Amino acid sequence: MIKKCLFPVAGYGTRFLPATKSMPKEMLPIVNKPLVQYGVEEAIEAGMTTCALVTGRGKRAIADHFDISFELEQQISGTGKEKYLESIRDVLEKGVFTMVRQREMLGLGHAILTGEVLVGNEPFGVVLSDDLCLNDGMGVLSQMAELYNQFRCSIVAIQEVPREDVHKYGVIAGESLKDGIFRVDEMVEKPDPDKAPSNLAIIGRYILTPDIFDIIRETPPGANGEVQLTDALQTQARKGCVMAYQFKGRRFDCGSVPGFVEATNFVYENIYQQD
Numbered sequence: 576m577i578k579k580c581l582f583p584v585a586g587y588g589t590r591f592l593p594a595t596k597s598m599p600k601e602m603l604p605i606v607n608k609p610l611v612q613y614g615v616e617e618a619i620e621a622g623m624t625t626c627a628l629v630t631g632r633g634k635r636a637i638a639d640h641f642d643i644s645f646e647l648e649q650q651i652s653g654t655g656k657e658k659y660l661e662s663i664r665d666v667l668e669k670g671v672f673t674m675v676r677q678r679e680m681l682g683l684g685h686a687i688l689t690g691e692v693l694v695g696n697e698p699f700g701v702v703l704s705d706d707l708c709l710n711d712g713m714g715v716l717s718q719m720a721e722l723y724n725q726f727r728c729s730i731v732a733i734q735e736v737p738r739e740d741v742h743k744y745g746v747i748a749g750e751s752l753k754d755g756i757f758r759v760d761e762m763v764e765k766p767d768p769d770k771a772p773s774n775l776a777i778i779g780r781y782i783l784t785p786d787i788f789d790i791i792r793e794t795p796p797g798a799n800g801e802v803q804l805t806d807a808l809q810t811q812a813r814k815g816c817v818m819a820y821q822f823k824g825r826r827f828d829c830g831s832v833p834g835f836v837e838a839t840n841f842v843y844e845n846i847y848q849q850d
């Protein structure tokens with residue numbers, strides 16, 4: 576059983592400036608809950624109760640969010656407002672939170688490597704909390720954890736995207752094993768639409784085997800001078816050790832303003848419960 580989940584939350588979130596000048600992007604709320612809490616709830620539902628946060632400068636609000644606010648607890652104890660704290664109290668009761676700082680933002684691969692000290696030598700989940708995944712049934716990480724038990728290798732969550740959007744994603748090519756499950760042969764980060772091997776785009780949910788750390792260490796910086804996780808996964812894929820999974824559920828790209836607005840409207844209309 577996979578017990579740990581890594582949350583790389585060190586990025587600058589430039590697409591949301593000036594909102595993200597002094598506030599972490601991951602604390603932007605979708606209605607009344609910060610993005611990162613949705614991700615943590617998904618991990619806990621999948622049994623990954625140790626949440627390892629790779630943070631950076633200016634991200635202290637995330638650490639505070641996953642701690643008790645003593646004054647607040649005192650203030651609203653015994654009042655009708657306690658219900659507003661229910662979801663975060665539940666998360667704090669079930670989850671354990673560990674943190675490490677990424678001192679230089681050298682890319683997602685580098686952020687994952689920074690988390691090695693928190694993960695150790697075991698398979699682990701990864702959530703990029705700006706991808707918000709919502710399901711009626713089992714969460715995406717739970718679906719992937721089931722698949723891991725079957726294949727015992729790294730798994731990336733994929734989604735079909737319009738051809739003209741493939742340049743925003745890592746894209747896979749591979750052999751279809753059964754409905755929605757592929758053995759990955761090739762992965763390309765942000766390809767030109769006419770050179771992309773498919774329109775199956777990798778989104779922000781992964782299960783990684785711990786050999787990924789040594790591979791990242793050996794991986795030179797790629798696109799944008801950043802250490803790309805996709806490049807390290809490509810090395811695993813060459814050994815036949817990466818599966819791609821077309822998950823069930825909806826995903827919103829909350830790292831972009833249109834996706835964020837779409838998610839807000841969806842949650843407000845379908846999930847949020849007013850008094």
Ligand code: UTP
Pocket residue numbers: 583584585586587588589590591600629677679680681682683685686703704705830
């Ligand atoms: P993004 O590139 O989408 O996030 O990285 P960003 O850089 O914060 O956003 P923009 O493009 O400037 O608006 C994907 C994820 O990887 C994390 C980010 O926090 C985000 O969750 N990340 C990225 C790190 O933790 N460290 C890095 O060095 C880079």
